[in-house]
Amino acid sequence: MPTEADVQVKLAIYREFADSGRAPSIEAIAARTGLPRDAVLEAYRSLRAQRLLVLEPDGATIIMAPPFSGVPTQHRVESKGLEYYGNCAWDALGVLAALHQPGTIRSRCEQSGDPLVLEVGENGPEPSTWVYHCLVPAARWWEDVVFT
Secondary structure: OOOHHHHHHHHHHHHHHHHHOOOOOHHHHHHHHOOOHHHHHHHHHHHHHOOOOEEOOOOOOEEEEOOEEOOOOOEEEEEOOEEEEEOOHHHHHHHHHHHOOOEEEEEEOOOOOOEEEEEEEOOEEOOOOOOOOOOOOHHHHHHOOOOO
16 A cells, blocks of 8 residues: 555656656655655655566666656657657657657667657647557566566
């Protein structure tokens, strides 16, 4: 069951991603929430257990706060002058949905290597003939979510 600190920290993480396009430091989250660093670390552990965060082994560095990626990926999302990274093609669409903003997604086809550019407006993506295929069934994504 999420605690009040979990909710505060989760919201602060997403606000920092939305505002900057980058993973926040633990110090930024502590400052935004007013919580001590140890309480933020505890919330990180809890959010990881809830599958809401993926962390580096140090337990303090965010790799993923789906749909946002804390590390550069091939799935770049541009919106309102900022660049974000999605963890996968599906998450790139999720970034714009989370931001409630139009934008441009830039990625590549893994089969051909061809660049892919998709404009997403307020009513969703432009028409496309592309097919999204995920090799790993969704029920198994969290077995190795970084690979997936």
